[in-house]
Amino acid sequence: MTSPSSLVDSTPSSPLNSDVGGLGDRGTWLLSGPQMSEGMETIANHIARLGALPSWSRSELRAIVRESGLQGRGGGRFPLAQKIDTAFLAPGEPIMVVNASESEPASRKDLILCGYRPHLVLDGAAATAAMVGAREVIVHLHRGSPFVRDALVSAVAERKTAGLDDPEWRISVGPDRYVAGEASAIASFLNGGEARPHFSGTPMARKGPSGRPTLINNAETMAHLAFLLRFGAALWRSGGTRTSPGSQLLTLCGEVGVPGQVFELVGQATIGDVLLHAGVTAPPAAVLVGGYGGTWLEGNMAWQVPFERTALGCVGAQPGCGLVGVLPHGACGLGETARIVRYMAGESAGQCGPCVSGLPLIARACDDLGEGKLRRRGLRRLQSLCGLVSGSGACSHPDGVVRLVQTMLDVFEDDVVRHLAGRPCRASNHPPVFSVPIPVSDVLDQVWR
């Protein structure tokens, strides 16, 4: 099931060591093309390699998208066709947004796509805009991604020079906060408000905060669309499974050969196959799947599980943003979780009561558990806090934290018992495995514009 990576390199222009590869025996789709060392693929090269986007009519486009079953790759996996139909049927010209903000700290798939293959993303966005009748496309990213911004700016300029039949492009830059990349937060930011999630009884695709239908799609979703419009829905579907069609981009983090490596999985592979490819030769202690608000899976079990929506669902996990994190034997899952939870608690938008009141308490309890200071009663309190906070917010941020904590208690049960008894942690000397961003200062804390 392994094959040599078709694209392996690191470039000086990239802010991180970038290593990109294909997984499985069918090479890469979205990530094929010139070496990463050549930087961003130019429009001339892009068209020479893949051809121009076929000029379908609006209804043909919508039929192809429906046939493809393409699901949003930001994590929600909502069917794109349904979103497009909602926006198309709603009154008013839709606001069409590409979400390239990639808030998930360890995920790099959107950075790689927008930085090296921006024309795939923009092709997909132009086609979506045509489907819903939007004359402008806004590409939204975080302020702290100048690499992505520069690539997108020059890609947009190239397209103008090439005279493509494109919508107007606008690059929008928002605050560098975790929840600021959430769709409703972006919609409210673009409407002149703060980049914080908001609550609405109406789907944004029908009516966003501005009153117009607001269609927000992840960058990877748009790139898949550009691919499948060229090569057909049937071929594209064959890159995945019936319930999650198409290839998928994965980011590896934790104890892997090259943390931050992005793989494209074309076909099917178990988590074990993915890890073998990333240089992990045996099942690790545990695997973190889906993101920092994702699910811990026990290593041996995870090794056998196909990285695919339905199979992951059977073990209580979701593909999320495609993050696969490796916790090696000898590291402490409780301490790692505590650091992630502490970071996530600090990233609350500070709006919804249970999140504001609950996450700091959950983070404190996790810290105590990691340090061996928590006792049985504290554990029961932690469990009841999880129940209180879950599902209580305008966005799913607290739900992610709860999922991480609850699966930690489950997967690292033996360690929980040791820590509760105050016995020394077997992993106390292990260096941290998962990196979390430095917490923003209290002054910056209030910057949501």
Place this chain on the structure above:
Amino acid sequence: MSARVRIDPTRCRGHAICALFYPEGIELDRWGYGRVVDPTPGESRNLKRVLRAVAACPNDAVVLVVDEGHDAAAAPSGP
């Protein structure tokens, strides 16, 4: 098409007045923030209470939304 009670969690400050007016459908958590347990008021007697709860909230956090069927409303949005 039916009406559903919802609490905007970004507005709720835990005044807990809604639960006084509509205890059948709104529960309070340990901090006093409301949580809707029965979103469909159904019969008119309940609807009246719900409307009182909506009117009484000092933060306009309790809202009655008209359900327009199943669609993108359920779309979870990733970061």
